[in-house]
Amino acid sequence: MPAPFKQIAFGPTRTRKEVSPDGSIHLRLEQPLAPFPKKLTEKLVYWADRQPDKLFLARRNKQGDWVTLSYRQTLDRVRSIAQYLLNLGLTANETIVILSENSLEHALLALAAVHIGIPYSPISPPYSLVSADLERLKHCLQLMTPKVIFAQNGRVYARASQLAQSLFPSVTIITAEEGDAVDFSDIMAVEPTHTVDEAFAGVRPDGVAKVLFTSGSTGLPKGVINTHQMWCANLQQITQVFPFMADKPPVFIDWLPWNHTFGGNHNFGLALYHGGTLYLDDGKPTAQGIETTVQNLREISPTAYFNVPKGFEMLIPYFEREPELRRTFFKNLSMLFYAGASLAQPVWNRWEELAVETIGERVPIITGLGCTESGPSAMFANWGGSFSGLLGVPVAGMQVKLVPNGDKLEARYKAPNVTPGYWRNEEATRSAFDEEGYYKTGDAVKFLDENNPDKGLVFDGRIAEDFKLSTGTWVNVGAMKAKVIAAGSPVVQDVVIAGLDREYVGAILFLNPDACRQLCRLSSEVPAKEAFQHPTVKAYIDQFLVTINQTATGSATRVERAVVALDPPSIDLGEITDKGSLNQRAILRHRASLVDELYQPESTNQPLNQLTNENTPV
Missing domain, CATH: 3.30.300.30 (ANL, C-terminal domain)
Incomplete structure (x- = not known):
């Protein structure tokens, strides 16, 4: 008999399936969506009051020591930065662009923008650092027309900053390291006034919180509008899928970039939503970066661990060699979660074996289906005994329409967590939705069991790729x-x-x-x-x-x-x-x-x- 699964509190999976006369299938979870905040920083204010000294964010400095921010420290700095932005005259009609990787300063500026309703956009760092022609960066900047740009390191991002200034001569550049622009420490020293609280109170749920650029699979990247409602609704949906996160504040150690919806909406958002702790991992699944990730995992015991399939695969040799690393990692772990691509079944199986070898139980490996346009989560297979390719059932409040397309079914979404469209791109917005207002994902799915929708949907490829x-x-x-x-x-x-x-x-x-x-x-x-x-x-x-x-x-x-x-x-x-x-x-x-x-x-x-x-x- 296989080893038992660790006992974890998961949400209900009972669904309702209806077939329309035109052959389309409508699927939804029977559990209703519970109330959620109007904007994410309501949670920051809440936790800063309830647990002011609790560790929220941490990142290693150049000496390898953890630099930390408590919830109260975070809120104080966010209010100061928000005041600075208001002093510049920024409104909901202006934008902020963040060029840099994940950092404490990145988090503070993003939260300050959300707090007072100023749209911001985190741009993929490789557009600035790896690209030879900077064309994708230029495209994103021209769409955003930023009034403020933040670069973590002024020297590293000099070429990108120069491009921004050539496009927008009056733009304000802010840096945290090695820069001759506005210093980040100065904007954290601004004394906040009642105008910050007034702006916070005036943020509308349907206002733009951020713009996340897609990878540009069919051309130049499109900017996906993420409203405050979208973000908060999805975090509540995820909470109802994983109620154990609400029972005890989570601890995450995570490298996934905040310019993507997985790292920036899902992982960062869940930590804040539940008053948890997020350790920023400067590693990544590359030959050099994986060493940094492993060093962090030798020290931090996460309650849930998120990664892409490549990352999980690259970690296996280290876990096989280091029993102490395994013990630290699995000690408090409730689940492993992957997204971004399919996890090879041999990799999946080896992780289950490693858990059994270490704690005598299997840790559930979870995934689902979503996209930047659904902020990101649309469905989950939230139960032990899943397998690679099983997507699960819709989240609460999500209406999934399965539309026949040849011999396949395309998944389409309508829910509070679905984008209203693309930033300054009316043509792309019109073509993205069908006549009933469902977002057309292009993802093909099929039922694991036609007679029992509660067993979930299985990924069946991309309509456009077949x-x-x-x-x-x-x-x-x-x-x-x-x-x-x-x-x-x-x-x-x-x-x-x-x-x-x-x-x-x-x-x-x-x-x-x-x-x-x-x-x-x-x-x-x-x-x-x-x-x-x-x-x-x-x-x-x-x-x-x-x-x-x-x-x-x-x-x-x-x-x-x-x-x-x-x-x-x-x-x-x-x-x-x-x-x-x-x-x-x-x-x-x-x-x-x-x-x-x-x-x-x-x-x-x-x-x-x-x-x-x-x-x-x-």
Whole structure:
């Protein structure tokens, strides 16, 4: 018998399913949505009064020591910063742009803006730091027309700040480190007045709290409007899914970027909503960043842990080697939560095994479905014994409409946590909603059990990503990607599926450099490209293709050829987000030479099921 699950209080999952005459299916949770605040900083005021000395936020300084903020300290600083913004003349018609990574100063400025109803937008740091042409940053700035810009480090963000000043000569630049602009410590020293309280009282639930930019999968990023109501409604919905968070203040250690809805709305918001503690992790799931994350996890015992699939995968070797790390991590843990992509089932299984080895119980692994436009959460599989791809049932107050699209069902949302539209983009807003006002997600889902909707929905790919082969056979890209990653893990890190109007399915493989080096017993100093082209890796992928095709039931589930991408995905080209998610369409468009290589005539290419390598950088 498998080990039991840790006993956790989860919300109800009983749903109501109705079928309309047009064939669409309406699904909702029977539990109603409970009341929620008008704006998020009502919770800051509440907790600052109830538990003023409780630790709210912490981040390590350059010396490695934790710098902390209590709830009372946070509110005091937020009110001072809010007064500074009011002194500049900012209103709900003006905006603030934050260029920087997660930081205490980032949090304080964002909360100050929310507190008095000034829209702000956190922009993806790679747009400023990694991009060669700054075109995406320029696009976001021109849409926001900011009156204030914050950059954590003036030297690091100098190029981005110069661009902003060239676009908006009167913009106020604020920095916290190494800058000759307005110093952040000065704005925290402003004496707040009654005007702050008046502005706070005047914030409307339907006012814009923030603008979060999408990754731009079909072009330049779109700015998703997040209202105060959206944010607070979704946090209450999540609370009803995970009521244990309301029973005891949570403790999170988290790296996920605040310019994304997962880290910025979900994780940051939950910590504040429940009077919990959020430790800012400056690591991330990269070869160097994972070391920082592990060092933090050796010290902090979270009550819930959030990450993307790549992050969970990269942590496994450390947990296997360090029993004390496992004990610290699992000691108070109620759940593991992933989002952003599918978690490979072998990775899922190993985490369950690690929990059992450490505490004798399985810790529930939870996910769901959502998007930036739903702020982010629309549904959850909030029960033990789930599996990768199971999305669960709608959150309270969420109406899900499943609309037939070919042989699939597209999920559409209507709820208090759904965006009213896109910032200064009426055309995109009009096309995003159907005639009944439901947001069209483009996500395809299906019932795990047609006769029992309480068992939840299963991810069935993206409507726009699926395609037909030249034979007229539909290819389910989501299912194919999950199959390839599960079979190829840990060497195969991600994959893009090709084959539109072609005779067969091909795959562009993105490999894990560390896993390839380990497979080939190479030093960590060996360049990734060299490891990718090692004979042992080629042999591994040859066998991997044979293995996955043994279960193929036809041309739509068989990978005939694969090519390894030697160069990492480009953020300038929109091929990847800073969470590590690949953009299928952008990669197929910008790496057309790789796609062509997959479909060279057999006489000029390798035999089917044999690995071909990218010969020149793209």
